Each structure stands twice: as C-alpha cells, then as structure tokens.
Amino acid sequence: xxxxxxxxxxxxxxxxxxxxxxxxxxGLELIEASSGHLKRGTIYVTLARMETKGFVESRQEERAPxxxxxxxxxxxxxxxxxxxxxxxxLLREALAxxxxxxx
Amino acid sequence: MTGRxxxxxxxxxxxxxxxxxxxxxxxxxxQHEAHTASGVRLVRSYAGVVRALILASGRDIGSxxxxxxxxxSARGVWAPAAAWAAGLSLIVLIGASIDADARYRQELxxxxxxxxAVSFAPFLMAPAAFALSRRGTGRRRSLAAVxxxxxxxxxxxxxxxxxxxxxxxxxxxxxxxxxAAEDGAGxxxxxxxxxxxxxTARMLDGPVRARERAARGFWNDFRLGLDVPLMAxxxxxxxxxRGWMVPVRFALxxxxxxxxTMTMLSLGIGRNLPPAHQGWRDLALVVIxxxxxxxxxxxxxxxxxxxx
Numbered sequence: 001x002x003x004x005x006x007x008x009x010x011x012x013x014x015x016x017x018x019x020x021x022x023x024x025x026x027g028l029e030l031i032e033a034s035s036g037h038l039k040r041g042t043i044y045v046t047l048a049r050m051e052t053k054g055f056v057e058s059r060q061e062e063r064a065p066x067x068x069x070x071x072x073x074x075x076x077x078x079x080x081x082x083x084x085x086x087x088x089x090l091l092r093e094a095l096a097x098x099x100x101x102x103x
Numbered sequence: 104m105t106g107r108x109x110x111x112x113x114x115x116x117x118x119x120x121x122x123x124x125x126x127x128x129x130x131x132x133x134q135h136e137a138h139t140a141s142g143v144r145l146v147r148s149y150a151g152v153v154r155a156l157i158l159a160s161g162r163d164i165g166s167x168x169x170x171x172x173x174x175x176s177a178r179g180v181w182a183p184a185a186a187w188a189a190g191l192s193l194i195v196l197i198g199a200s201i202d203a204d205a206r207y208r209q210e211l212x213x214x215x216x217x218x219x220a221v222s223f224a225p226f227l228m229a230p231a232a233f234a235l236s237r238r239g240t241g242r243r244r245s246l247a248a249v250x251x252x253x254x255x256x257x258x259x260x261x262x263x264x265x266x267x268x269x270x271x272x273x274x275x276x277x278x279x280x281x282x283a284a285e286d287g288a289g290x291x292x293x294x295x296x297x298x299x300x301x302x303t304a305r306m307l308d309g310p311v312r313a314r315e316r317a318a319r320g321f322w323n324d325f326r327l328g329l330d331v332p333l334m335a336x337x338x339x340x341x342x343x344x345r346g347w348m349v350p351v352r353f354a355l356x357x358x359x360x361x362x363x364t365m366t367m368l369s370l371g372i373g374r375n376l377p378p379a380h381q382g383w384r385d386l387a388l389v390v391i392x393x394x395x396x397x398x399x400x401x402x403x404x405x406x407x408x409x410x411x
Binding site: 040072 | 131154
C-alpha cells in the first residue's frame with residue numbers, strides 16, 4: 001500500500017484561507033483585509049501556488065465587453081483547502097497543549 | 104494601458120500558466136487601482152507587481168531546473184551528452200599527446216586534463232541544452248533560464264579550478280623552457296640551483312608577465328562562460344529548423360570549426376594575433392560556421408518529414 005505525501009500549509013496560506021472563508025475576494029481585497037500581513041509582491045505567487053495545490057480556486061470576473069484592461073481574478077477557498085487548514089489548526093493546538101499536560 | 108511594459112516582459116519571461124495565474128491578476132489589480140490611486144501609492148503598486156514578476160521568474164527557473172535534471176532528462180539527455188563530451192575530450196587529449204614533444208608530454212597532459220575538467224561542464228551543457236529544447240513546446244524561455252544558470256555554474260567551476268590550472272601551466276611553461284634550453288634554442292636562462300622549475304619560470308617570467316598571464320587566464324575563463332549560451336542558443340536554432348539530429352549536426356559543426364581553425368593557422372592567417380584577440384577570433388569562427396549550417400539545409404540530414 002502506497003502512502004500519499006501529506007499536504008503542507010504555511011501560515012500565510014492559512015491566513016489567506018481564513019480571509020477567503022468570509023467570502024470570495026480579489027487579490028487587492030485580501031491585502032487590505034490582512035492588515036499588512038500580506039504583501040503585494042508575494043500574494044499572487046502564493047495564490048498561484050495554492051491554486052496548484054488545490055487549496056483555492058479562481059475565476060475571472062464578469063466584465064462589460066467594452067471594458068479596458070485585464071479582467072481581475074476572484075478567489076475562493078475549496079473544501080479541500082479548508083479541510084487541510086482545519087487539520088493543521090488541530091495539530092498546532094494539540095502540540096501547544098502538550099507542555100502543559102506534562103507538568 | 105497601465106502596465107503594458109510589464110505585460111510584454113512577463114509574457115516573454117514566464118511560462119503560460121505562471122503568467123496566467125500570477126501576473127495577470129497582479130496586473131489586472133494594478134490597472135484597477137490606477138483609476139483611483141496616484142503618486143506614492145501607485146509607485147508602490149508598480150513595485151509590488153515587479154516584485155511578483157521577479158518571484159514568478161524564480162519559480163519558473165526552479166521548475167525548469169527540476170525538469171532539466173529529472174530522471175527522464177538524465178537518461179535521455181545528460182547521459183548521451185556526457186558520452187559526447189567525454190569522447191571529444193579524449194580526442195583532444197590523444198591528439199595533443201601524439202603531437203607533443205615527449206620530454207614535456209607529462210606536463211602538457213596534466214595541463215590539458217585541468218582544462219578539460221573546467222570545460223567539461225559547458226561542453227556537456229551545450230548539446231544537452233539542444234536536446235532539451237526538443238522536449239515539449241514553448242521551451243525557448245525555459246531553455247534560456249537553464250542556459251543562464253548553467254553558465255553561472257560553469258563560471259564557478261572555471262574560477263574554482265584556476266589555482267590548479269595556473270600551477271600546472273607554470274610547470275608546463277618551465278618544462279618547455281627546459282627543453283628549449285637543452286636544444287640550445289637561443290635562451291640564456293638556466294635553472295637556478297635549488298629552485299623548482301615552476302619557481303624558476305615564475306622568476307624569469309617577471310611580475311609584469313605574471314600579471315599578464317593571470318589576466319589572460321581570467322578572461323579565458325570568462326569567455327568560456329560566454330561561449331556556453333552562444334553555443335546553446337545556436338543549437339536551439341539548429342534544433343528548431345533542422346529536426347532532431349542535433350548532436351550529429353553539432354558534431355559536424357564543431358568538426359568544421361576545428362578544420363577551419365587548423366587550416367587558417369597552418370596558412371599563417373591569424374596566428375600572430377595578440378593572445379587577448381585569439382579568443383574573439385575563435386568566437387567569430389564559431390558564428391560563421393554556425394551561420395553556414397543554418398543557411399545550408401544540405402549540411403546534415405533534415406528530418407522535416409518526420410515532423411510533418
């Protein structure tokens with residue numbers, strides 16, 4: 001029986017999932033909602049990585065045909081991404097409890 | 104349109120998927136913000152987009168390197184390229200040892216071995232880069248990234264080997280002077296009792312010539328790194344226009360270059376060029392031979408029927 005590799009999630013990805021859990025957002029809206037924790041330069045690379053991992057999904061916004069410029073991309077979390085976030089949250093809480101139990 | 108320059112650069116640098124997932128949303132948000140923001144805030148927005156481009160490029164280069172060094176590449180590309188480079192090195196070593204005066208053959212071989220060790224990486228990389236260009240589609244950007252990174256690796260190897268090679272070159276130089284002095288070739292210098300041949304050569308060389316020799320060695324190593332992307336990019340052009348028999352064509356091209364160089368030198372053409380210009384002469388010959396191979400389809404088999 002083969003053992004699948006466990007998914008990993010960083011603190012930044014966890015924060016993004018928390019923010020997206022409240023509702024789908026554009027990249028700029030995520031930066032504004034993060035109170036400075038998310039940076040303009042890194043968020044798009046992080047979102048692309050999360051989409052590759054299956055934590056988020058995105059779609060281009062509906063626009064009028066005459067609109068100028070590129071269509072913006074709207075992000076929302078996947079159920080898999082939220083599951084991974086919740087699992088790591090439980091793990092972190094469990095590890096944080098261990099020193100107090102040992103005393 | 105705001106961000107037009109960034110769009111143009113990103114489209115050229117990045118993979119299609121990376122551009123679509125990373126840069127398109129970044130630029131779209133920038134364009135959205137440009138309607139309301141101005142001054143410092145807009146500059147910060149541009150800076151963020153540029154930072155995203157740099158990070159995305161780094162991610163693509165990492166992916167390119169992983170693909171260039173994976174198991175499929177190891178079997179199908181690097182192994183044959185290593186065999187080709189080893190064969191070429193062996194031919195050069197055998198040819199030089201046959202030609203060399205037996206009295207300093209050992210020093211010559213030691214110096215050549217050090218040079219081969221330095222140049223093995225770029226000569227290995229050139230045909231490997233050509234063959235990698237055949238994998239998949241739209242590889243021009245990723246190939247350029249691999250070539251640039253491997254050029255940096257070959258430069259590092261070249262400069263790392265320099266102390267060893269310089270020591271060996273001095274020993275070879277001293278051995279040649281030994282032979283010339285024994286032959287009575289008009290040299291007044293003799294070995295000073297108690298000194299090694301290398302020390303004597305260094306002393307007789309003088310500080311000025313020693314610095315000239317060191318500078319020449321540095322620029323030779325630098326030019327070695329420059330040769331690599333040139334050969335690799337010529338190979339990409341060959342691969343795209345002439346089909347898959349790229350190592351054969353590259354070998355034909357290298358053979359034509361060597362034949363042309365030896366013919367020129369034996370006729371005395373370009374032999375008296377200053378050492379600093381000899382490398383550029385060699386580079387010019389490479390470009391001329393490559394241009395002939397690109398223009399004349401009859402030189403090397405064409406596999407266009409296979410791709411039809």
